[in-house]
Amino acid sequence: MRLLKIVPDNTNIDFVRLRFWAFGLTTLLTLAAIALVPLKGLNFGVDFIGGITIEETFPTAPPPDKVRAVIDALHYGEANLQSIGDGKTVSIRLPKQEGGPGKTNEVVKGVEAALAKNFPGATFSRYATVDGKVSNELKFRGVLAVVLAVIGICLFAIFRFEWQFGVSTGVAIMHDVLMTVGFFALTRFEVDLNIVAAVLTIIGYSINDKIVIDDRIRENMRRYRKMDMREIINLSVNETLPRTVMTSLTILLALFSLLFLGGHVLRGFTAAMILGVFVGTYSSIYVSSSLLITLGLRAEPTPDKPSKPNAASGAERVGPGRG
Structure with missing residues (x-):
């Protein structure tokens, strides 16, 4: 028996209605993060500067x-x-x-x-x-690991779903990475190999949430082929919202415990992870999903790419209001 239900199963929140505000906020925060790096610089640790x-x-x-x-x-x-x-x-x-x-x-x-x-x-x-030579090699390998991770995830989304999913996922992940880099430029936390591990972990967490939502969007596109794309995305995000919130809360409980009890050695890593949970959840809902509309994704099958037969294809449903 459930004693606590934080998010009801039948939520009907119009997330897409705020997509232009979200795009504006995302652009502003991304530009600010990029500007902070040359203005304040990153506090590289011994791992990267020797x-x-x-x-x-x-x-x-x-x-x-x-x-x-x-x-x-x-x-x-x-x-x-x-x-x-x-x-x-x-x-x-x-x-x-x-x-x-x-x-x-x-x-x-x-x-x-x-x-x-x-x-x-x-x-x-x-x-x-x-050693200085070792530190330069570590810096190169750290950046290469992040770049390859982003490229690999985008390619997976393209082949697993459609090209629009790959582009939207890439934009959202780059947003998450740049927010983390800007955070370290602002706070002056030391950037070492632990932080590279934190960034890769943030990417992994973000892509997990995004793939769950994207998969539900694709399922609903096949199920409700005549439904407006706005309604499909709202429906999909609302259906996965309880899972997203509960996953984020359980991770945050562990991270805040680590932040206060883990000592200063892990403080930068833990702070990056906490930021990544908030930023990753935001980008999954308001950036990655809503960007699919801007990229022209449609539920209706196109003549050159007919959809696969689906027993539920004839079903229609009135989704969340357009608001």
Whole structure:
């Protein structure tokens, strides 16, 4: 017995009515995200730029200028500082040092000793180092993985459904990816390999939701061939809405738990995933589905491509109102 039903099964929401507002909002947010990247830049981690990252935890949040002054006095190069969480943990990024692992250990111990001396109670958390050549290769492979994922998904949608589905899916996924990139440019969260994994996971979540809705649209196109395309899309989205909402809520419960309890190391990954759930759900309903109308998708069979016989093809149904 169901004790809680968040979304009724018989919803009749006219989603398509707001498609032009959604297209305008999507365009505005996409342009803003693209502009943020050159204006603010991405805070690439050691994975992508090479060098040494040292994390130090202090009893209380230290003054950044004082921490920078202590590190600059060691003459290891220009330091990039970033406060994490409540400010008590500071990430210190230093340029790659010549001299191999021995020099790296010397730098880490030097920074640790200097901070412990000037900030009693400060403790060393961890450090990471990546060679510049390796970091460039990781950056290339990370971008390539995202691009190939998007292309593969679009091709699947084209061959599985119609070309309109492939185009609308590609537009929606690129919207999701650009929103995530813009979010990291705005918040200055560190972009490392974990974030690439988050972006790929967001793509996977988004395409799962989109394919479910697209499949229902295609079923209803065969079932109600004389129904207006607006009504078919509204009907399909409403029929899949309970599944979409429940899936999103259960994922968000796990992600918010991870955000608050997973520690600062996973905070960027978790924040990206939370954003991806909201953005992916929005784009599935208001971008991908509604764009099918603009692309000219029709339920009626065309002369050069007759539809397959369907026992229910003669059925007609009055769908959601056009509003």
